[in-house]
Amino acid sequence: MKVALAQINTTVGDLAGNEAKILAAYHRAVAAGVNLVIFPELTTTGYPPRDLLFKKNFVAQNLELLERLAQITGPTAMLLGYVGENKVRPGKPVTNCAALLQNGRIVATRVKTLLPTYDVFDEDRYFEPAECNSPVPFGETNLGVTICEDIWNDEDFWPDRRYRRNPPIELALAGAKILFNVSASPWHLGKNKIRFDMLSKLAKKAQIPLVFCNAVGGNDEVIFDGGSMVFNASGELIAQGEIFKEDFLIADTESNVAIPFTLPCEEEKLYRALVLGLRDYFHKCGFKSAVLGLSGGIDSAVTAVLAAEALGQENVHGVSLPSEFSSQHSLDDARVLAENLGIKYDVVPIQTAFAGMKQQLKPIFGDRAEDTAEENLQARIRGNLLMALSNKFGSLLLTTGNKSELAVGYCTLYGDMCGGLAVISDVPKTMVYNLARWINREREIIPASTITKPPSAELRPDQCDQDSLPPYEILDAILHEYVVNLKSSGEIIRMGFDEATVKRIIRLIDLNEYKRRQAAPGLKVTSKAFGMGRRFPVAQRYREA
The missing domain is CATH 3.40.50.620 (HUPs)
Incomplete structure (x- = not known):
C-alpha cells in the first residue's frame, strides 16, 4: 500500500487552524496518488486538550469538523485522531478515537484501548477505553488501527507492563495486514531510540508492516518530536520523518529497501x-x-x-x-x-x-x-x-x-x-x-x-554556588537517582555517595516542593521533569531512609 504520513504541528483548541493543516496535507496526498494518508492522535483538537474535554461545545465542534473532513474525501482515504462521544452509561462521556474517512463519509472508527495515566498523561480522567478492537476492511486488505499507547505494551519488549492487553498483536492475530498508529508521543532524551527499537521489534513479531505517525510541536510543557516511521513486515525501517519539524512522508509498505535509523547527537536534539x-x-x-x-x-x-x-x-x-x-x-x-x-x-x-x-x-x-x-x-x-x-x-x-x-x-x-x-x-x-x-x-x-x-x-x-551546594556532577547524579529513578537515600548512599551529602540534597528537594509549585511552566526534556508529571504534596512529613 502506498501511504502518506502527515506529521503536522497542531494547536490545542485551534480547530480552524488544525482543519486548514489537515486539508493542505490531504490535498498533497491526493496529488501524490497515495491510497491513504495518516495523521497524529487527536488531530482535530490538538493534544493534550485536557479539561477542554469537559466543554460540550468543544467536543461537538470537533465532531462537526470530522464530518466536514469526511465530506471532502475521495478515493484517497484519511486516517486521523479525534474526540468521540461515548453514549454508554456508566462510563465517561468521551473517547480517544481514530476515524477512517473515504469517498465523502466516515467509513470506520476505532477507540483507544490503553489509556496512559502516568507522568504527563492523564487520559483515564477523561476517556472511556475500548473494550475490543477489530481490523478495518480497506479494499482487499484489513487495517489494524491503534492509537499511541496501544502499541506501547508488548510483553517481549517491556519486562514490566502496565496493562494486560496487547492491541497490535491482537489485531494481527485477527487478520490485520498493516498496523497503523496515530500518535502523540512526547519527547525526552533517549526516547527516539527506545521508540525505534520497540516499533521495529513489534513489526517483526507481528510479521506485518507498521505505520507510525507522530505529532510534532510544543503544547505547554510537552514537546512532540515527530520522527514518524514506517517498518516493513521484517521490522526494517523503510521511511523516517524529520524530528522537531513538520514533515510529509510517502512510503510503500511492501518495500524491502531498508534505510538506516539516523539521529543527531544528544546536544543537538x-x-x-x-x-x-x-x-x-x-x-x-x-x-x-x-x-x-x-x-x-x-x-x-x-x-x-x-x-x-x-x-x-x-x-x-x-x-x-x-x-x-x-x-x-x-x-x-x-x-x-x-x-x-x-x-x-x-x-x-x-x-x-x-x-x-x-x-x-x-x-x-x-x-x-x-x-x-x-x-x-x-x-x-x-x-x-x-x-x-x-x-x-x-x-x-x-x-x-x-x-x-x-x-x-x-x-x-x-x-x-x-x-x-x-x-x-x-x-x-x-x-x-x-x-x-x-x-x-x-x-x-x-x-x-x-x-x-x-x-x-x-x-x-x-x-x-559550591559554597552552598556540592559540585554539580555529584548533585546531578543524586538528583537523577532520587527524582528520576525514585531511589531511596539508603540505596543512593550504597551506590557510593557521601551519606551527609545525600541526606542534605534529598531534604532540600523535598522541602522545596512549595517553590516548584509556584514556578513558571517548564519545557520537559528528561524522562521525569518537575511539574505536571511529578505530583508530590507540599504539606507532608514522609522521609524515606
Whole structure:
C-alpha cells in the first residue's frame, strides 16, 4: 500500500487552524496518488486538550469538523485522531478515537484501548477505553488501527507492563495486514531510540508492516518530536520523518529497501527540542517577543541563545541588572553575548533601589546581620524590574533557572523565578554546560569565560554556588537517582555517595516542593521533569531512609 504520513504541528483548541493543516496535507496526498494518508492522535483538537474535554461545545465542534473532513474525501482515504462521544452509561462521556474517512463519509472508527495515566498523561480522567478492537476492511486488505499507547505494551519488549492487553498483536492475530498508529508521543532524551527499537521489534513479531505517525510541536510543557516511521513486515525501517519539524512522508509498505535509523547527537536534539518548545509556546499563546535577565552566567546565556534562535534576534531583549556585588567580568560577558547574538541589550543598575529598600526595612530589621533576606531582596528587585519591562512592552519574561537549582531551591521565589516560561528548568546544570559547549562548536557565541568561570549568584561578596551546594556532577547524579529513578537515600548512599551529602540534597528537594509549585511552566526534556508529571504534596512529613 502506498501511504502518506502527515506529521503536522497542531494547536490545542485551534480547530480552524488544525482543519486548514489537515486539508493542505490531504490535498498533497491526493496529488501524490497515495491510497491513504495518516495523521497524529487527536488531530482535530490538538493534544493534550485536557479539561477542554469537559466543554460540550468543544467536543461537538470537533465532531462537526470530522464530518466536514469526511465530506471532502475521495478515493484517497484519511486516517486521523479525534474526540468521540461515548453514549454508554456508566462510563465517561468521551473517547480517544481514530476515524477512517473515504469517498465523502466516515467509513470506520476505532477507540483507544490503553489509556496512559502516568507522568504527563492523564487520559483515564477523561476517556472511556475500548473494550475490543477489530481490523478495518480497506479494499482487499484489513487495517489494524491503534492509537499511541496501544502499541506501547508488548510483553517481549517491556519486562514490566502496565496493562494486560496487547492491541497490535491482537489485531494481527485477527487478520490485520498493516498496523497503523496515530500518535502523540512526547519527547525526552533517549526516547527516539527506545521508540525505534520497540516499533521495529513489534513489526517483526507481528510479521506485518507498521505505520507510525507522530505529532510534532510544543503544547505547554510537552514537546512532540515527530520522527514518524514506517517498518516493513521484517521490522526494517523503510521511511523516517524529520524530528522537531513538520514533515510529509510517502512510503510503500511492501518495500524491502531498508534505510538506516539516523539521529543527531544528544546536544543537538536537546537544542532543537528547546527551540521548538519555546517558539510554539510563544506563538500558540500569542506572544511575539521575550525579555530576560542577563547575569553573565551560563544559564541566562544558554536561554538567550535559545530565545534568539526561536524568536529571531530582533524579538529578544536582554537586560543586566547589576548590584554592588556584580563583577565587571559578568557585565562584560553579558554585553559580549548580546553583541554576538545581535539582541537588544540594556543595563539597569539596582544599587539605588537596593539601598532604598534596606533603609525602609532598617527600623524593622534593627541590628540583625545581613543574610539571605538581603540577598533575596536583590533578586526580587530584579524580578520587579523585568516584570515592569514585560508589562510595558508586552514581552514575555523568560526565567532562566536550571533543573539542579530548581530541585534544591537554589532560586528566589518572586525573584529570579519570575517569568512566564522556564526554558531550561528540566535541564540539569551539567547538561547546561554540555549544551553551551555544543552551541560554541563552530564559533564563540557564549563567551568562553562564561563557561569556564565558577558559577555564582553574585548576591554577596565572593559568592560561589559550591559554597552552598556540592559540585554539580555529584548533585546531578543524586538528583537523577532520587527524582528520576525514585531511589531511596539508603540505596543512593550504597551506590557510593557521601551519606551527609545525600541526606542534605534529598531534604532540600523535598522541602522545596512549595517553590516548584509556584514556578513558571517548564519545557520537559528528561524522562521525569518537575511539574505536571511529578505530583508530590507540599504539606507532608514522609522521609524515606
